[in-house]
Amino acid sequence: MLQIKFVLLWSDLLFFVLIAAVVVGGVWAGRVEHLRLAWRQVGQSRVGMATATVLLAFVLVALLDSLHYRERLPGEQENYAVEVRSALDAALTGLRTRTEKTYSAPLATHLFAKESLDADLGRDFPRLKHGGAHLGEDLTAQGGDIAAKAIKGLGLGLLGAMAFGLVSLPLRRAAPHLAWNAQLATVLVLCLLGGVIVALAGDYHVLGTDKVGQDVLYLTLKSIRTAILIGTLTTLIMLPAAVVLGLLAGYAGGWIDDVIQYLYTTLNSIPGVLLIAASVLMMQVVIDTHPEWFATTAERADARFLALCAILGITSWTGLCRLLRGEVLKLRELEYVQAARALGVSSARILWRHVLPNVMHIVMIAIVMDFSGLVLAEAVLSYVGIGVDPNTISFGTMINTARMELAREPMVWWSLVAAFAFMFVLVLAANLFADVMRDAFDPRVVKQ
Amino acid sequence: MLAYLIRRLFYALPILIGVNIITFALFFVVNTPDDMARMHLGAKRVTAEAIDKWKAERGYDKPLFWRSDAAGVDKVTDTIFFGKSVRMFALDFGRADDGRDIAREIRTRMGPSLAVAVPVFVLGLFSAISFALLLVYFRASYLDFAGVVLCVAMMSVSSLFYIIGGQWLVSKIWHLAPISGYAEGLSAAKFVILPVLISLIAGIGSSARWYRTIFLEEYTRDYVRTARAKGLPERLVLFRHVLRNALIPILTGAVVLIPTLFMGSLLIEAFFGIPGLGSYTIDAINAQDFAVVRAMVFIGSALYIVGLLLTDISYTLVDPRIRLQ
Numbered sequence: 001m002l003q004i005k006f007v008l009l010w011s012d013l014l015f016f017v018l019i020a021a022v023v024v025g026g027v028w029a030g031r032v033e034h035l036r037l038a039w040r041q042v043g044q045s046r047v048g049m050a051t052a053t054v055l056l057a058f059v060l061v062a063l064l065d066s067l068h069y070r071e072r073l074p075g076e077q078e079n080y081a082v083e084v085r086s087a088l089d090a091a092l093t094g095l096r097t098r099t100e101k102t103y104s105a106p107l108a109t110h111l112f113a114k115e116s117l118d119a120d121l122g123r124d125f126p127r128l129k130h131g132g133a134h135l136g137e138d139l140t141a142q143g144g145d146i147a148a149k150a151i152k153g154l155g156l157g158l159l160g161a162m163a164f165g166l167v168s169l170p171l172r173r174a175a176p177h178l179a180w181n182a183q184l185a186t187v188l189v190l191c192l193l194g195g196v197i198v199a200l201a202g203d204y205h206v207l208g209t210d211k212v213g214q215d216v217l218y219l220t221l222k223s224i225r226t227a228i229l230i231g232t233l234t235t236l237i238m239l240p241a242a243v244v245l246g247l248l249a250g251y252a253g254g255w256i257d258d259v260i261q262y263l264y265t266t267l268n269s270i271p272g273v274l275l276i277a278a279s280v281l282m283m284q285v286v287i288d289t290h291p292e293w294f295a296t297t298a299e300r301a302d303a304r305f306l307a308l309c310a311i312l313g314i315t316s317w318t319g320l321c322r323l324l325r326g327e328v329l330k331l332r333e334l335e336y337v338q339a340a341r342a343l344g345v346s347s348a349r350i351l352w353r354h355v356l357p358n359v360m361h362i363v364m365i366a367i368v369m370d371f372s373g374l375v376l377a378e379a380v381l382s383y384v385g386i387g388v389d390p391n392t393i394s395f396g397t398m399i400n401t402a403r404m405e406l407a408r409e410p411m412v413w414w415s416l417v418a419a420f421a422f423m424f425v426l427v428l429a430a431n432l433f434a435d436v437m438r439d440a441f442d443p444r445v446v447k448q
Numbered sequence: 449m450l451a452y453l454i455r456r457l458f459y460a461l462p463i464l465i466g467v468n469i470i471t472f473a474l475f476f477v478v479n480t481p482d483d484m485a486r487m488h489l490g491a492k493r494v495t496a497e498a499i500d501k502w503k504a505e506r507g508y509d510k511p512l513f514w515r516s517d518a519a520g521v522d523k524v525t526d527t528i529f530f531g532k533s534v535r536m537f538a539l540d541f542g543r544a545d546d547g548r549d550i551a552r553e554i555r556t557r558m559g560p561s562l563a564v565a566v567p568v569f570v571l572g573l574f575s576a577i578s579f580a581l582l583l584v585y586f587r588a589s590y591l592d593f594a595g596v597v598l599c600v601a602m603m604s605v606s607s608l609f610y611i612i613g614g615q616w617l618v619s620k621i622w623h624l625a626p627i628s629g630y631a632e633g634l635s636a637a638k639f640v641i642l643p644v645l646i647s648l649i650a651g652i653g654s655s656a657r658w659y660r661t662i663f664l665e666e667y668t669r670d671y672v673r674t675a676r677a678k679g680l681p682e683r684l685v686l687f688r689h690v691l692r693n694a695l696i697p698i699l700t701g702a703v704v705l706i707p708t709l710f711m712g713s714l715l716i717e718a719f720f721g722i723p724g725l726g727s728y729t730i731d732a733i734n735a736q737d738f739a740v741v742r743a744m745v746f747i748g749s750a751l752y753i754v755g756l757l758l759t760d761i762s763y764t765l766v767d768p769r770i771r772l773q
Contacts (some may be wrong), residue, residue: 278742424605
């Protein structure tokens with residue numbers, strides 16, 4: 001008897017579809033000569049390989065966090081827990097369950113606030129239940145213990161990186177001209193950091209705990225899925241509309257062009273934040289008045305999340321649509337398209353065979369360029385109150401709950417810093433990778 | 449020119465009507481007024497009377513488009529669509545949930561929004577152009593490279609970080625400016641300075657990098673090579689030729705933003721407690737005041753359309769090759 005029941009949320013499904021599409025697209029791109037050259041240029045760039053490695057690590061976490069299941073409850077009957085967990089939750093069970101009472105600083109052994117203990121002892125900082133609990137009462141050993149664990153973690157990371165280097169050796173042999181050294185260096189840095197964190201996370205709260213005592217490291221890792229999904233699903237949702245309408249407007253011309261132009265000018269003229277705010281408000285009403293649609297709270301939060309992606313997509317497809325229309329207007333007049341038309345090839349076939357492959361680079365560049373902006377937008381929108389469900393763990397909700405704590409004396413800085421630091425690394429990697437992609441795929445950029 | 453302007457205004461009309469229909473559909477068709485009332489009144493078990501009262505107070509108790517029981521013009525005018533959407537064209541936005549006149553509120557809140565947005569716009573444009581010029585002057589050197597890296601890094605930091613960090617550092621640690629608040633008249637300056645500074649820092653990364661690419665593109669033109677060939681010093685090439693020509697796309701691109709300055713910035717105003725239109729919108733979103741959000745969507749779109757018109761005009765002013773007809 002299976003002890004778990006797999007749950008496929010809509011966002012999971014879309015995310016898997018997206019990854020499958022990327023894989024299929026990669027295989028296709030490998031067969032086409034000029035795309036293969038462009039990818040080779042990305043691979044030869046040190047920045048490209050390093051940032052791609054970082055992004056892949058983030059995607060891996062998001063992927064683990066997208067394999068959802070419900071645990072079977074003990075008992076004769078086949079009942080499953082209401083709570084939907086993910087593979088990441090299972091891997092981080094220790095972090096998830098070792099909660100404290102309230103705030104504690106990173107690597108601390110005591111709570112952040114004083115509490116009255118016994119009548120005669122007065123007020124003091126109480127010991128943490130889990131942070132440094134193995135030390136017992138002898139706290140002088142804490143510094144040495146942390147250092148020893150960190151060194152052990154570094155060794156572990158080094159071993160991991162070396163193992164990775166060995167396993168990936170055939171790959172390096174197969175494509176010797178790519179910037180593997182940069183990639184390996186990134187893996188080394190990631191492994192060393194990961195090793196230290198893993199070695200310490202067993203006995204300490206590496207990034208501290210938040211108001212209700214949850215481990216901040218766990219929260220930041222959980223936020224990655226929300227950030228990655230909002231950056232990718234939004235473009236996935238808007239892509240078909242933008243591509244179809246852009247191609248149609250550019251190729252058909254006439255009244256079709258006029259109607260599509262009118263459509264995107266109108267949508268474009270509504271300030272983005274306000275359109276999002278209005279749509280999210282209305283979506284909240286729909287979700288709140290139809291509680292019967294959702295079996296679990298996870299499904300409800302997921303529906304709200306997808307709706308947010310769709311809304312963000314509606315406000316952002318106009319830019320890509322306009323770019324595509326302009327490019328198709330140019331392509332339409334080129335000899336090979338004219339020749340195809342003269343030979344009697346149908347319009348649909350011309351668009352599919354001759355026009356679409358030649359605008360794909362614009363689509364690809366748009367996808368990677370939009371990603372970082374969307375990750376940043378999620379945090380802002382969640383702060384304003386029109387972002388993801390407050391129960392969904394995301395960078396935005398983390399910042400939102402942590403920002404009031406800056407007023408405390410002394411300050412509770414760790415949740416904010418953790419959220420901002422992870423977001424910064426993700427967005428910086430995405431920005432740098434997008435630049436490399438644009439240089440490689442945009443024919444207007446002069447190649448050295 | 450005048451004929452062109454008038455014709456452009458007529459083109460803007462269908463777009464505004466489109467915006468109006470979209471907002472109407474969002475607010476009244478996706479959800480019935482009953483749903484909104486239930487949401488707004490909060491409790492799970494809301495009596496039908498309470499809903500009717502809520503709707504009557506806001507004028508939502510009418511049919512959407514067509515009133516068959518009324519006589520004459522009232523068939524069309526005594527409906528939600530006419531009362532709530534068409535009247536926006538006459539700048540009649542109705543009342544907010546707290547009973548205040550929205551149009552009046554907007555007029556009084558424009559000032560504080562502009563007090564922050566105008567300095568940000570002017571200084572932001574100036575500082576980003578100067579920084580980009582500096583990078584271009586030292587192009588293909590380590591300074592240029594470091595500058596671009598700095599720009600990308602600054603772009604990658606969440607704007608929330610700049611605001612929270614700036615407030616913490618400048619107001620709490622250094623005590624240089626008040627954390628939030630606003631005052632009328634000249635004393636507004638001390639409240640405005642920190643939000644302006646933070647907006648400048650948050651925005652300079654992406655715009656300076658963008659301007660740098662425009663400048664560099666201009667550098668590849670033939671006339672630049674000619675200017676160098678005739679022996680002009682690099683400094684003069686940059687300021688007399690490249691800067692002037694590159695300013696055309698930069699300034700005309702910025703013109704579209706001028707009217708939207710009235711709307712203020714949602715985030716900055718909310719964080720710094722500036723009683724402008726941005727914080728008005730945020731409050732409305734949090735209080736789920738649909739009438740205010742609807743009004744702001746309409747005004748925002750109208751201002752954007754005015755911005756597009758201004759862009760067209762500014763093209764003809766700076767580039768004599770373009771004639772509007």
